[in-house]
Amino acid sequence: MSNPVRDILAQLLAFDTTSRESNLALIGMIREFLAARGVAVQLFTNESGSKANLYARIGPDGPGGVMLSGHTDTVPVDGQNWSVPPFMLSEKNGRYYGRGSTDMKGFLACMLASVDTFLSAPLRMPLHLAFSYDEEVGCLGVRSLVDWLRNAQDRPAMCIIGEPTEMQPVYGHKGKLAMRCQVHGHACHSAQAPEGVNAISYAAKVIAHLGELGEQLALHQDKRFSPAFSTVQVGTIQGGSALNIVPANCSFDFEVRYLPGVQVQTVAEKLQAWTRRTLVPDMKQVAGESEITFHTLSHYPGLLAETQSEFARLLSGWCGSESFSTVAFGTEAGLFHDAGIATLICGPGSMAQGHKADEFVAIEQLDNCMLMLKNLFAWMKTPDASS
Numbered sequence: 001m002s003n004p005v006r007d008i009l010a011q012l013l014a015f016d017t018t019s020r021e022s023n024l025a026l027i028g029m030i031r032e033f034l035a036a037r038g039v040a041v042q043l044f045t046n047e048s049g050s051k052a053n054l055y056a057r058i059g060p061d062g063p064g065g066v067m068l069s070g071h072t073d074t075v076p077v078d079g080q081n082w083s084v085p086p087f088m089l090s091e092k093n094g095r096y097y098g099r100g101s102t103d104m105k106g107f108l109a110c111m112l113a114s115v116d117t118f119l120s121a122p123l124r125m126p127l128h129l130a131f132s133y134d135e136e137v138g139c140l141g142v143r144s145l146v147d148w149l150r151n152a153q154d155r156p157a158m159c160i161i162g163e164p165t166e167m168q169p170v171y172g173h174k175g176k177l178a179m180r181c182q183v184h185g186h187a188c189h190s191a192q193a194p195e196g197v198n199a200i201s202y203a204a205k206v207i208a209h210l211g212e213l214g215e216q217l218a219l220h221q222d223k224r225f226s227p228a229f230s231t232v233q234v235g236t237i238q239g240g241s242a243l244n245i246v247p248a249n250c251s252f253d254f255e256v257r258y259l260p261g262v263q264v265q266t267v268a269e270k271l272q273a274w275t276r277r278t279l280v281p282d283m284k285q286v287a288g289e290s291e292i293t294f295h296t297l298s299h300y301p302g303l304l305a306e307t308q309s310e311f312a313r314l315l316s317g318w319c320g321s322e323s324f325s326t327v328a329f330g331t332e333a334g335l336f337h338d339a340g341i342a343t344l345i346c347g348p349g350s351m352a353q354g355h356k357a358d359e360f361v362a363i364e365q366l367d368n369c370m371l372m373l374k375n376l377f378a379w380m381k382t383p384d385a386s387s
Helices: 004-013 024-035 101-113 115-119 143-151 190-195 199-217 264-286 310-319 333-338 363-380
Strands: 041-045 052-058 066-071 090-092 095-097 127-132 158-161 170-173 175-184 231-239 249-258 291-300 342-345 360-362
Touching: 004 024, 004 101, 004 363, 024 041, 024 052, 024 101, 024 127, 041 143, 052 115, 052 143, 066 101, 066 363, 095 101, 095 363, 101 115, 101 360, 101 363, 115 363, 143 333, 158 310, 158 333, 175 199, 175 264, 199 231, 199 249, 199 264, 249 264, 264 291, 310 342, 310 363, 333 342, 360 363
Parallel strands: 066 127, 066 158, 158 342
Antiparallel strands: 041 052, 052 127, 090 095, 095 360, 170 342, 175 249, 175 291, 231 249
């Protein structure tokens, strides 16, 4: 017996849509799938034309309705020890294995497998479908679609982001600011170290001050989140060429995962002001070309939705759970919410399996997701439409 969700998921997993790769082949497959059913799509490509968001709608014209949204990109498999082929569906013990099976091609498969249901009867409001790219590298790709929806007269009223939450509704997560600090000093032989400006040493001072700012952020806590405070982390650092050369350059990347309501730009401004005031003058006294610069790598807002809203009540009914929670990972939800679209998160699978070797999604989770979408259809169809 044919299993549409399994068949579609197998197709999606076969595409290597690691964020560094193009997603156009997968987008083309989705476009053909929808076109075969008479559903028109819009593409929002990046500047190079190598990646695209896909947007479609089913049902009547006009504003309102519900949007189902998910990202098409995945994290790499490099350096991971997989026991099954990562870009092929493997089934065992009630699970579907493959890169992206839980994060989040399982939800995309459910979206597509439900299209025929939503086309089977007239809808009293539109169903919107959104497939984005580059979520895994800072929610970068979806922004062109969000900007278009922000200005659209017929944008959706509600959005479900299908990130893996084990089909439990989620109303909040932290935002994230990722930045790079570049320290340019002055090289010389290490025997004459005072004549140089050690970029690594000054980078270390910046990192130490960043830690102090992190301690200040930790004083403000919100028990709805785990951890209950904003966090600061330095993830990568590069600098120097040889032990006997004072390093002229050093750079490091850091992130601030911040509670909703925290003015994260203030943190960045404080750090930059401190370096200009405290470090740069001393560096320039030795070498005038010395400098410390910062630039943003990515930034997405957090989400803190209202759990007592009508949308939250509806989602509870569709997914069969009244227990709302927050998640530690970030999503595109805050971007849609800031564009005026009420947004919540609920999808199959667990992030405990995401980003790991032998990533999987439980078949039961996909069945529960399809039940949620069936309930959504029952709510969206016109009252006199037969099921």
